[in-house]
Amino acid sequence: MQYSQKVLDHFMNPHNVGKMENPDASATEGSPSCGDQVTVYLKINEDNHIIEDISFLSYGCASNIATASIITDLAKGKSLEDAKKITYEDAMEALDGLPPVKVHCSVLAADTLQTAISNYEIAHGLKEVPNFGKETILAELKKIIYPQVGTDIVTLKMVKYVGFNDGEVMIDMNMMSFDSWRENVAEEIHEHLEKYPEVKKVEINFP
Amino acid sequence: MKSGSVYLDNCVTSPMAPEVLQAMLPYFSERFWFPGSFYSTAESTNEALSGFAHTIAEAIGAQADEIHFTAGGTIANNIAIKGIAGAAKKGHVICSVVDYPDLLTNAAWLEKQGFEVSYLSADSEASIDLAALKQAIRPDTFLFMTTIVNHVVGTIQPMKEISEILKAADHKIYFHADAGQAFGKMPLAVDDYGIDTMSISAHKIHGPQGIGALYQRKGVRVAQTIHGIKRADNLQPGGLSIALIAGFAKAVELNFADLLGSIRQLRELSDYLYERLLEKIDHIELNGPQGEGRAPHNINVSIDYIEGESIAMMLDMHGITVATGSACASQGLKASYVLMAIGKNHVQSHGSMKFTLSRYNTKAQIDFTVEKLAEITAELRKRSPLYNAIKNQEK
Known part of the structure; x- marks a missing residue:
C-alpha cells in the first residue's frame, strides 16, 4: 500500500490517542465486521463551546489510525461551529492524500467527529434530534x-x-x-x- | 534491521539457495543451447534436460517422461485443468471452496464454458467434506481437483481417503492436485494417492522464480491448450529457460536429500514459533489444524481486537515480512475467503497473521519476531476500541 510519509508518521505516532475518562460527548462509528471502527471523545468548554480536549480509539488499518489522529488535530481548540466544517477532504489534504481504496477511512474519522459533536449538541439542547427521512x-x-x-x-x-x-x-x-x-x-x-x-x-x- | 531481514512469507516465494544459483550459471553462459536433434549442442541439452526431469520425477515417485516443464505452477495448473476439460469436452468437475485461486479461477472459467462445477465445503480446520465428495460424484464427473496443502492455514487434505473415494466411483475420474505448498513439505508419491496430474513450482523450495512442472500420468489425456513450436515440451511449447530448469532440479536435490530431516526441522521451528506466540501474547488462537495434519512450515493465528494490515506494517518497519488475511490489506477489500469459509468471523480474519517458514529461518529470528509482535500488539490494543471495551467488561 502506497502511503504518504504523513500517514506513516500519524500511524506510528498518533496524536491524541487513548480512552478519555468522563468525556462531555463521544461517538463510535464503523463496525468490526467491516474491519474498522473509530471512537471519538470530546471535552467541550460549556461557555464558549471550544473543543478543549479530544481523543480517539481506532480498530483498523494504518490509514484508519492516521485519519483519526489527524481529525483530532484539526478539531482540537476549534469552536463547535468551526469543527462542524471539518470534512474528510480536509483530513486527506492534511495527510498529503490517501490511496483510493483507503478514502473511506477518512470518511469514517470525519463522520465520527461530526456524530460526537451532534451528540453533544443534542444532549445540551443546542439542537433537536433530526427527523429521519x-x-x-x-x-x-x-x-x-x-x-x-x-x-x-x-x-x-x-x-x-x-x-x-x-x-x-x-x-x-x-x-x-x-x-x-x-x-x-x-x-x-x-x-x-x-x-x-x-x-x-x-x-x-x-x- | 533492513527490509526483508526476517522473511516469514515463504509460501509466496522463497529465497534462492546459493547452490541453485551456481547450478544455473553455466546454462546462462556457455551451455545456453536449446534442446533439439542432430547438433551435438542440442543433444547435450537433451541429455541435461532428461537428467533434470529424472531428478524431479524421482522426488514424486514418477517417471522422467511424465514431467512437463512449465513457466511456473499457475501455468501447470492451467495446462492440466483446461487440458483435461478440453479432452472431456463436457461434464462435471468437483473442487472445494478453500482451494487455491489457481483452481477456483479455472473452475469459474470452466463454468463459463458450459461445464458444471461442484464446490465442496470444508470443516473448521479447512479439511474438505468427504461425505459431500461422495455425494457430489455424478455419472458425468470427469475431474476432481484439490489443493494438497491449503495455502492459508496449511491443512493437508485427506489424500488417501480422497483417492479411495475416486477409485470407488464406477467410472474414471481424473485427480488433479495443486502441490504448490505440499511439494517438498511432505512425502508425496503420486502413486500413493492415484494422482493423475499435479502442479509443482521451483521458487517455493528455494529454486528460481518462473519455472514449474506438471506431472502427467501416462495415459491421461490432456488436450493441448497452448500452441506453438515444440522446444522442451509439447504441452508448454516455446522456449523455456534451461538454466531455470537446472536450478529447479538443484533445488529439488537439496530439498529431497533428507526430506524427513527437513520436514522435522521445519516442524520444530514452527512449533517453537507457536509456543512463543502463546507465551507472549494473550487472546490469540491458531487457525487450522494442529500437529501432523498441518504442513510443517505454516502457522496462522488470529490476534483478537486488532487489525492485520497495521500489524504487518509495523512488523515491516522492523524488517519482518509476514502475511495477513485482513480485508484492509487486500486489493479487493475482502477478508480471506478461506478463513471465512472455515467459520472464522470478520474480526478473526482481519486480525489473522500467516507465518510461513523455510530452512533459512532461525530460532533467533523467531524470538525477535515474537518480541516485536508482542510490543506491536500491546500498542495497537491500547488504541483499539474493541480491546478497551473488553478491558472495561473485565473490570
Whole structure:
C-alpha cells in the first residue's frame, strides 16, 4: 500500500490517542465486521463551546489510525461551529492524500467527529434530534466511497433511486453485475443505514 | 534491521539457495543451447534436460517422461485443468471452496464454458467434506481437483481417503492436485494417492522464480491448450529457460536429500514459533489444524481486537515480512475467503497473521519476531476500541 510519509508518521505516532475518562460527548462509528471502527471523545468548554480536549480509539488499518489522529488535530481548540466544517477532504489534504481504496477511512474519522459533536449538541439542547427521512439516507450514502476511484457513490451517480416508507429503505443502484465492488458497497450501505433505530429493513437493488 | 531481514512469507516465494544459483550459471553462459536433434549442442541439452526431469520425477515417485516443464505452477495448473476439460469436452468437475485461486479461477472459467462445477465445503480446520465428495460424484464427473496443502492455514487434505473415494466411483475420474505448498513439505508419491496430474513450482523450495512442472500420468489425456513450436515440451511449447530448469532440479536435490530431516526441522521451528506466540501474547488462537495434519512450515493465528494490515506494517518497519488475511490489506477489500469459509468471523480474519517458514529461518529470528509482535500488539490494543471495551467488561 502506497502511503504518504504523513500517514506513516500519524500511524506510528498518533496524536491524541487513548480512552478519555468522563468525556462531555463521544461517538463510535464503523463496525468490526467491516474491519474498522473509530471512537471519538470530546471535552467541550460549556461557555464558549471550544473543543478543549479530544481523543480517539481506532480498530483498523494504518490509514484508519492516521485519519483519526489527524481529525483530532484539526478539531482540537476549534469552536463547535468551526469543527462542524471539518470534512474528510480536509483530513486527506492534511495527510498529503490517501490511496483510493483507503478514502473511506477518512470518511469514517470525519463522520465520527461530526456524530460526537451532534451528540453533544443534542444532549445540551443546542439542537433537536433530526427527523429521519430521505435526506438522512442521502447524506449517509454520500459517505460511502467507491473504492476504485475514491469518490462517493452519490457523486458518481451510482444511486438511481432512494425510497423510505414505514421503516423500509429501498435503494436502486446503478452498478454493473461484473463490478467487483458491488458486495463492498452493499455491505457499507447496510452498515450506514441500519445503525438508525428508524430503519427496519434495507433493500438494495442492482440491475 | 533492513527490509526483508526476517522473511516469514515463504509460501509466496522463497529465497534462492546459493547452490541453485551456481547450478544455473553455466546454462546462462556457455551451455545456453536449446534442446533439439542432430547438433551435438542440442543433444547435450537433451541429455541435461532428461537428467533434470529424472531428478524431479524421482522426488514424486514418477517417471522422467511424465514431467512437463512449465513457466511456473499457475501455468501447470492451467495446462492440466483446461487440458483435461478440453479432452472431456463436457461434464462435471468437483473442487472445494478453500482451494487455491489457481483452481477456483479455472473452475469459474470452466463454468463459463458450459461445464458444471461442484464446490465442496470444508470443516473448521479447512479439511474438505468427504461425505459431500461422495455425494457430489455424478455419472458425468470427469475431474476432481484439490489443493494438497491449503495455502492459508496449511491443512493437508485427506489424500488417501480422497483417492479411495475416486477409485470407488464406477467410472474414471481424473485427480488433479495443486502441490504448490505440499511439494517438498511432505512425502508425496503420486502413486500413493492415484494422482493423475499435479502442479509443482521451483521458487517455493528455494529454486528460481518462473519455472514449474506438471506431472502427467501416462495415459491421461490432456488436450493441448497452448500452441506453438515444440522446444522442451509439447504441452508448454516455446522456449523455456534451461538454466531455470537446472536450478529447479538443484533445488529439488537439496530439498529431497533428507526430506524427513527437513520436514522435522521445519516442524520444530514452527512449533517453537507457536509456543512463543502463546507465551507472549494473550487472546490469540491458531487457525487450522494442529500437529501432523498441518504442513510443517505454516502457522496462522488470529490476534483478537486488532487489525492485520497495521500489524504487518509495523512488523515491516522492523524488517519482518509476514502475511495477513485482513480485508484492509487486500486489493479487493475482502477478508480471506478461506478463513471465512472455515467459520472464522470478520474480526478473526482481519486480525489473522500467516507465518510461513523455510530452512533459512532461525530460532533467533523467531524470538525477535515474537518480541516485536508482542510490543506491536500491546500498542495497537491500547488504541483499539474493541480491546478497551473488553478491558472495561473485565473490570
